Amino acid sequence: MDFLLSYLSLAAIYVMLGLSTNLLVGIVGIFSVSQAAVFGVGAYIVGHFLMAAEPMSFLAALAIGMLCCITLNILVTLPSLRVSGDYFVVTSFGIQLLATAVFTNWTAGTGGASGMPGIPPPDVFGYQLQSSWQLMALCMAGMALACLCFWLVMRAPFGRLLRAIREDERAVAAAGKSVLRAKVSAAALAGAFAGLAGGLYATFLSFIDPSSFDLDASILLLTMVVVGGARTLAGSIVGPFLLLALPQILTLLDIPTIFAATARQLIYGTLLIAFMLFRPQGLLGERL
Amino acid sequence: MSTYLQAEGLDHHFGGLHALRDCTFDIEQGRITCLVGPNGAGKTTIFNAITGFLRPDEGHVRFRGRSLDGLRPQAIVHAGIARSFQNLRLFTELTALDNVMVALPRQFAEEPLGAIFRPWHAARSQRPRREDAMQALHHVGLADRARDTVRNLSYGEQKLLTVARLLATGAELLLLDEPASGLSAGALDAVMALLRRLQSEGKTLLVVEHNTRVVQQIADEVLFLHQGHLMARGSPAQIIADPALAEIYFGGAL
């Protein structure tokens, strides 16, 4: 039962990340391998403030974390809007690798390679959450909130504008709308989702380390969106739930632990290639 | 009297190609002016220069006395000039109605905060805007195709949709890039009638057209462009009758 609660909580967190990645990669069309980096920033910030000399309430720490992630995402995607798509690939990789370097080497701030242990469980409006059930409920609530925001945004004129931008930016400019502002807003929203996910992750696991926020993690996020389906709410939910079940299926195959991560990454890579070749719209999405 | 739209000394190179060559002309308000010339004369380049899609190496554009130099396309639309594209550039996965609605100015919740924090207001404020969009569709005769995806519209209907999208912006000066090309006779007449109707409602039109019949029927004035330079201007009858221009138009090299 505990295992099931853990799975559901993590899946909820990764759904928020899936929404974030889907917004950026699927809807705005920016190739991003740095979503795990932003996720990590959110996690480390919340972890830091929850364990500070004067610990903050969870919601306050979360707010700060989300704000930082929003800013980070805006800064990170701004170059992509001025410089051609391919050059941004380099920027995105660079940001991810740089973030991993910071997470691993800035021992004072992040605990370095050994990570940040002992993050306390969250308190919501003065009520201290403790049990696995309560934590799962919080993660589910976060997921529901993120899904609601995504749904509201996509059915509003903003969603229509983003779809139009995906089809033809020049025509949107000719219609008198600012493409840059729309893309930056979408990136900001994606940052908010990632920050939310990061904060919940830190407090749920109570221990975070750089390995959860590296390039492999970004590849996992891309795989979730690709498999679940790009640009849709359903795809952002299905992808994470499916892919998080994968490690459990793998343990049934009795693969030695040293190769567990390798096996997972191999599967993600294969899924990426297979879906791009044979079903680019994923299971429940629209074509990239 | 300051001229309505004035282009002065527009000059532009694309690498080795001298696309615009000291191009100067002006447009009067309320008229339908046709821009004609052989392929490669620079007609679309002029459209791009006027509407901010291109910054010309030299020259100025003024609209109602106000300089448009260096403005981005969105700002020029707000100033009152909108353009269509030769290759339509419609949003093919969206419905006709949505295509028009994208172009409506000043909408609420065209950014995430409004959509998230005031969702009911966002939904309510869409209703009058939907009416505005339907009106634009009605104007071009596409009201009954509002819910159809652009994919399912005929070429003629798609061309009318591009005009509806222009109307939605509220612009007073419309730049149309070959609105009649590729259309059957019936659709052609519908487009010409539409353009004349728009003029009677106070719009000013600058139209790039190859079809001499269309030019004769709708133009108040014709500007003949050749090799990026304004060669001649006059009434349709004058321009079409000129043998030298005909030589350039039909017999001239690319």
Next chain:
Amino acid sequence: MILLQLLINGLVTGCALGVVAISFALVYSTTKIFHVAHAGVYTLAGYIAWLLVSHAVPEVVALAAAVLVCAGAGAVIQHQLYARLERRGAPHLVVLIASLGLLAVMQNIIAAVFSPNILQFPVLWANRTLALDGVALTYAQLLTVLICLAAYGGVMWFAHYTTLGKRIRAVASNPFLAQITRLQPNTVYVYVVAIASAIVALPGVLVPLDLGLQPYGGITPLLTATIAMIAGGVGSISGAFVLSIAIAELQNLSLLAIPGEWSIGITFFIFVIFMLFRPTGLFSAAR
């Protein structure tokens, strides 16, 4: 003399990076694909050579074999993956994601078959040093510089003086025209990726000779190389090579001031500066 040592090390790394850069640039400027999986081919080369050398195959033969295997791998990648995606009209983003997936597959197959940990070449002469004037240079490093410089020269000669080289440049400069003038861009693309893969096999073997093999070590050099390519100006072979050396020198010199783990920050910082002030690069052919 620490400074001289750093400069020498920078030259070695720079030459190796330079070859990665020009091979990547070859693919990018011709096919317009940002071939991330190139890092996988680079990694593959080292392991193929290691496998052969571990079975008492002479080093020269192992190097040649690695080059050939990588050429084949490149040809297969272009023909079976990229060409197929292109035929289906896949947008750029889809090709990028597929390439990334391929990189993950290649790296992890290597990790599964060989080992996820660092492997060393069982070659004794590689780490013997040549000491000159207080500066130490291993034979592996010396070989790296010589072979990579030769590769640079070879590519320059190939691009400007051979028929295939000129055909490649023609396709790169105008793919549309190439399509209709029977230059057969699709065949050219296969040649291009094969040749680029063959070339990148050289540093792919030489660098691990010095530093050891590891499955996930391809992406950082690739990124640095692409930054060199962009800063040098896409389309300029010399630009990519020279900038690679420049970046490597800057990285090494920065070690005087900041710890090594942050050196990627230097590279990245250089990149950002270029993007802000001179996005077309220093020696861009396209201006």
